[in-house]
Amino acid sequence: MAARVVLALVCLVVMGRLSEAAVYKVGDSAGWTTIANVDYKLWASTKTFHIGDTVLFEYNPQFHNVMRVTHQMYRSCNSSNPISTFTTGNDSITLTNHGHHFFFCGVPGHCTAGQKLDLNVLLPASSSPLSEPPTSSPSPLTTTIPAAGVPGPSPNFSASLPTVAVGRVLVVVALLVTLVFGNFGS
Structure with a gap:
């Protein structure tokens, strides 16, 4: 017993x-776009990302995509050799470790127009980190990714509503x- x-x-x-x-829809109601003039840097600064959270990129796949890139590629909007590319229009990505995760739209001109995102995932508060990827296979529309391993600005401790x-x-x-x-x- x-x-x-x-x-x-x-x-x-x-x-x-x-x-x-938590599940965060990138850009909230506007989604992943260039039309709504979303400030993705501001959007990310109002969230607190943790290991296990999911970011959802919703967009029209005829006009956009999502590329995961290195910090250097992010800074220069270089889409020549992305770490991974997502094209479904409904891409769900689970964050599996702390650090910065860099994304942008690889359509020419979109990254330079501001369609780029730097997510800073905080270290776990407990002594047993959850940085190991899940042992079960993710669903076809869910992708787990490691962070880019780049130090970044101080974390934002704004409240977030977990799902x-x-x-x-x-x-x-x-x-x-x-x-x-x-x-x-x-």
């Missing part, structure tokens, strides 16, 4: 971490119920 209690407590800790993950990963929480709750009450009579 003591082992079940310990396992239940471990599950609660895991559930707490999973439920803290609960409901499916994951339900699985953990079901596991807890099974562990604690599954063999109650034995």
